[in-house]
Amino acid sequence: MGFVFRNIPNLLTLLRMAAVPVFASQMMKENLMGAMVVFLAAEITDVLDGIIARHYNIITLFGKVADPLADKLMQLTALFMFAESNRIPGVIPWLVLAKDLFLLISGLYIINTKEKVDVSSKWFGKLASVLIFAAIMLVFFEAPRAITDVIFWVCAGMALFAALMYIRNYFNQVKNNA
Structure with missing residues (x-):
């Protein structure tokens, strides 16, 4: 270490x-x-x-x-x-956690199969992370709940989009490596 x-x-x-x-x-x-x-x-x-x-x-x-x-x-x-x-919808952290666990399990699967696939962070994953950061900061600054709820739902959508883009990239790379 x-x-x-x-x-x-x-x-x-x-x-x-x-x-x-x-x-x-x-x-x-x-x-x-x-x-x-x-x-x-x-x-x-x-x-x-x-x-x-x-x-x-x-x-x-x-x-x-x-x-x-x-x-x-x-x-x-x-x-x-x-x-x-109760500052954000209770389901939001669970959705983000589900996406992160899915990507973790997928990454472990890819490593285990020894396929040559790039699993590094992409722009859409970074964008989702930046949006979550911005939304968290809005909660700290006590923005109205109606506004932060909408932003967190957009974040959840971006997290789902990022997961789907990682899946698409994976299959494209596997197809191109075949």
Whole structure:
């Protein structure tokens, strides 16, 4: 595990993972300002670790796995905490979790079949993630529930669209590799 600590992007990813329980603690204390600061810090470190990893070409297998996991843990924690406090529709975190589990299981299947398929993040997945981030920030800023509900349903639709696009890309790559 020592290799993980040899580069800043992996350290930032580990820091983001460690921030999840801190974020949850602030939410449970109903300290929205504290939770928002932790959430924003996590999102900023996500951007920074990606920039640093690409710029200095220090992309690692750990980073490829842990970075999206850290992102999902923070976003899902925020979504479940907001649903629990009735700030967003209760089904939203479950829909996002279902999509993420589907992609995880699909990715494990692809790895197990040893097919040469690119399963890296695409623009539509990143767009869905950015929309969820924006919607979460609107909840922090206490935007009217009618507005945030619509935005979260759009996010759920984007998450479904992203999953469908990943499926389509998978089958196109398999067909082209055959």
